[in-house]
Amino acid sequence: MKKLIVRWAICFLLIGNASALGGGGKGLSIQTTLPIYKNLSNVVGTDNSSDETIQTAGATQVAAVYRLSVAEGLPAGATFRIVWQDGSSESIFVASTTSSLGAVPIPGSQKAAGASGGSGSGSGTGGSNGGGSGSDSPTQTFPEANGSWACTSSDSGGTWNCTWFPDATTGA
Amino acid sequence: MKKTTKLSLSVVALLAIIAASYALFAQGSNSPSTALPVSTASTSSVAKSQESTASVSSSTGSRKAIPSTDYSTAKNINAYIASLSSASSPPGTLEIAQAKAWDECGSLIARPNSGKLYIADLQANGGKYAEFRIKALQQIDERCKDFAFTTQLKRNDVENLYKNAAKEGNAEAIARNLTNGISTTPADKVQQEVMQVLSANDPAALFTAADAFSDRGPFEMTPGGEVGTTNSKYAWQLAACDQGMDCSASSAVVNQSCIYMGICGPGDYRTNVQYSAVSPANYQEITKAENNINRAIADGNVQSLLNHK
Numbered sequence: 001m002k003k004l005i006v007r008w009a010i011c012f013l014l015i016g017n018a019s020a021l022g023g024g025g026k027g028l029s030i031q032t033t034l035p036i037y038k039n040l041s042n043v044v045g046t047d048n049s050s051d052e053t054i055q056t057a058g059a060t061q062v063a064a065v066y067r068l069s070v071a072e073g074l075p076a077g078a079t080f081r082i083v084w085q086d087g088s089s090e091s092i093f094v095a096s097t098t099s100s101l102g103a104v105p106i107p108g109s110q111k112a113a114g115a116s117g118g119s120g121s122g123s124g125t126g127g128s129n130g131g132g133s134g135s136d137s138p139t140q141t142f143p144e145a146n147g148s149w150a151c152t153s154s155d156s157g158g159t160w161n162c163t164w165f166p167d168a169t170t171g172a
Numbered sequence: 173m174k175k176t177t178k179l180s181l182s183v184v185a186l187l188a189i190i191a192a193s194y195a196l197f198a199q200g201s202n203s204p205s206t207a208l209p210v211s212t213a214s215t216s217s218v219a220k221s222q223e224s225t226a227s228v229s230s231s232t233g234s235r236k237a238i239p240s241t242d243y244s245t246a247k248n249i250n251a252y253i254a255s256l257s258s259a260s261s262p263p264g265t266l267e268i269a270q271a272k273a274w275d276e277c278g279s280l281i282a283r284p285n286s287g288k289l290y291i292a293d294l295q296a297n298g299g300k301y302a303e304f305r306i307k308a309l310q311q312i313d314e315r316c317k318d319f320a321f322t323t324q325l326k327r328n329d330v331e332n333l334y335k336n337a338a339k340e341g342n343a344e345a346i347a348r349n350l351t352n353g354i355s356t357t358p359a360d361k362v363q364q365e366v367m368q369v370l371s372a373n374d375p376a377a378l379f380t381a382a383d384a385f386s387d388r389g390p391f392e393m394t395p396g397g398e399v400g401t402t403n404s405k406y407a408w409q410l411a412a413c414d415q416g417m418d419c420s421a422s423s424a425v426v427n428q429s430c431i432y433m434g435i436c437g438p439g440d441y442r443t444n445v446q447y448s449a450v451s452p453a454n455y456q457e458i459t460k461a462e463n464n465i466n467r468a469i470a471d472g473n474v475q476s477l478l479n480h481k
Contacts (some may be wrong), residue, residue, distance in 0.1 A: 039297065041289035042282055052327075057282035060432065061290075068300045068434040071449065072402060077353050078385060095353040098428045100312075101278030101327070 010040065028074075029081040029089075030062055036069075037062050048088040048110040058084075059092045059103040067097070079106070087113030211472035235288035244425065249273045264342025271333040271345070274325050276424060277316035284321060287313035301436035301448065308427035308436075312446075315424075322424040343372030347381035359390035363480060370474050377426065379412035385478075392479040398439040399477050403454055406445055413441055414466055 032043050042057040050058075059082050061076045074080060074094050084090040091109035096102035208243075213298035247250035249257045253273060256266045264411035279286050294302045328418050334352075337345035349364040362384050385391060385398070385407040395402030398407060419426065419441035426444060437447030446455050468474045 036299070039293045041286035041293065042279060051282070053278070053282045056327075057279045057286065059277070062433070064432045066182035067432070071434070075387065075388065076351060093353065096275070096351075097433050098425075099278065100280075100432065101275065101282070101430075102432065104327075 026082060027079065029083060029166060030066060030084050032058075032062060033083075036065055040065065043085070044095045045085075047084040047086045047113075048090040048105070052105065053101065055090070055105050056101045058082075059105065060100055061096060063092070063097075063103045074103075076102075089115075175349065179205065204294035243269055243272060244423045247315060248318055249277065249315050250322065253319070259327075262342075264337035264345055267333040267337035267340070268327065268342050268345050268348075270323075271330045271337070271348075272331045273316070273335075273426075276312060276428060277320040279321075280313065280316050281323060282318035283326075287316075287436075301430065301434070304430050304436035304438070304444075308311045308430040309423060311427050311430070336367050341368050341372075343374040343377035344380055347377040351381060351383040357472050359481070362390045363478075366478065367475070373415075375412045375415040377414060377415035378470055379409050382406075382408035382412065387419040392481050393476055394479075396461055396464050397457055398464050399479075403450065404461060406458045407465055408461045409457065410442055410445070411469070414462070415469065451455075 009022055013166045015166040026115050030037065032038060032040075035042055040058065040061045042061050046056065062078070062082060066080075067073045076094055076097055078090050078094045080094075081089055082092050091106040092103045093106050101147060113166070184363075198289075208335070220471070225409075242252060247421055248275075249269075249272050253266070253269050256269055274281070283289075287309055291306050291313070294306050299305070334345045334349055338349050345367045346365050350362050364391075366381060369377045382405045384388065385400070385408045387393070387400055387402055388401070390397045397404060408421075421438075421440050421443075423441070426441050429441065429444065435441075435444050435449045437444030439447075445458075448450075450458060465474070465477070
């Protein structure tokens with residue numbers, strides 16, 4: 001009984017945190033079809049109905065790669081929306097930034113492919129919660145080591161068209 | 173025959189006296205006068221770690237930084253955990269080793285070949301800090317392979333391991349629990365547990381607790397930036413390295429920071445923070461704060477840095 005209460009308390013905490021920080025259209029949403037995420041070993045073939053450990057490992061890999069672009073991005077306590085490659089999505093709570101299973105799916109936040117809702121797709125790259133440059137522009141930039149990707153969402157199913165801009169041409 | 177027995181007893185007694193004298197001498201040469209060194213940015217961090225470890229041991233008597241150091245340097249985590257199971261180790265050591273292993277090896281627990289696939293992708297397509305990430309992934313893959321393939325632990329088990337270790341007084345577990353999803357931890361609880369962690373003199377716990385001293389923690393910003401700024405976290409982490417935490421180039425913390433936080437580079441944790449995480453100006457501020465933290469630890473008045481918001 002005590003365990004059950006604790007579990008429910010954790011669920012409420014996670015959901016409450018998600019709605020406070022990641023809800024609405026302003027939260028960070030990450031499309032795993034983007035070039036920097038699409039080949040990640042725990043992302044390929046993962047969706048919101050996969051084994052929970054695999055979802056967690058995939059979301060953690062995504063958060064880790066995001067932090068390579070956005071310093072101090074997605075700290076412990078942050079939330080973000082992940083859109084898997086099949087278009088299904090779910091909200092993720094960052095419990096730890098150093099664990100390989102530190103980004104945990106939030107129970108009840110799952111949406112099927114093509115369903116609207118969650119915290120909105122393509123709605124920015126961070127803001128105060130995740131760090132980075134929140135924006136409502138349909139085009140997003142994703143900095144890499146030697147340049148950046150400029151990506152435009154072509155539909156709500158998670159397909160992105162991206163163009164690579166090497167450093168020499170960025171901002172030119 | 174009697175003479176031989178007496179002679180043997182005399183020799184044993186003499187040896188015991190010599191051993192006791194030596195022990196007293198060794199203890200004396202280590203103790204009180206050896207103050208905690210105050211870090212300077214120019215000193216090699218390895219040398220500092222060694223000095224600090226010695227003085228931490230001397231100032232706290234029975235405290236040993238061995239568990240975290242051994243975990244960090246173990247080539248095979250499974251074998252390390254097995255060695256803990258068969259030996260008498262400080263309370264909570266086995267639990268936290270298992271929990272940390274799960275945290276480090278989870279990606280391979282999810283998909284056993286994910287490490288090798290990730291490495292292959294980075295080798296083929298490159299990416300930011302690819303060479304450092306590949307090296308870190310290779311080391312994690314090697315350390316984790318036996319553990320990842322055999323563990324039956326699930327998330328709830330791991331949370332229980334951390335809880336039990338914390339209950340047993342393991343400072344690193346307490347620190348982990350209070351910084352795990354820190355924004356959801358009540359401020360008064362963070363403050364109380366931070367004090368518990370600081371009093372334990374455990375460098376690994378100090379490193380883990382560093383998040384609580386950042387701008388997201390419950391403490392007011394100090395004029396020197398030791399507490400309450402984005403950079404404060406780094407100052408405490410580097411202070412933990414000074415105090416004996418294994419922050420060497422091949423340590424677990426360096427590998428995990430590179431893979432999951434993007435703090436990558438060619439050397440130890442300090443080098444990598446400079447290389448990838450902060451600007452030169454910020455690093456100067458961080459080292460000043462780090463020196464003040466080390467000084468406060470040496471003087472036993474760390475609490476003076478912590479004012480509740």
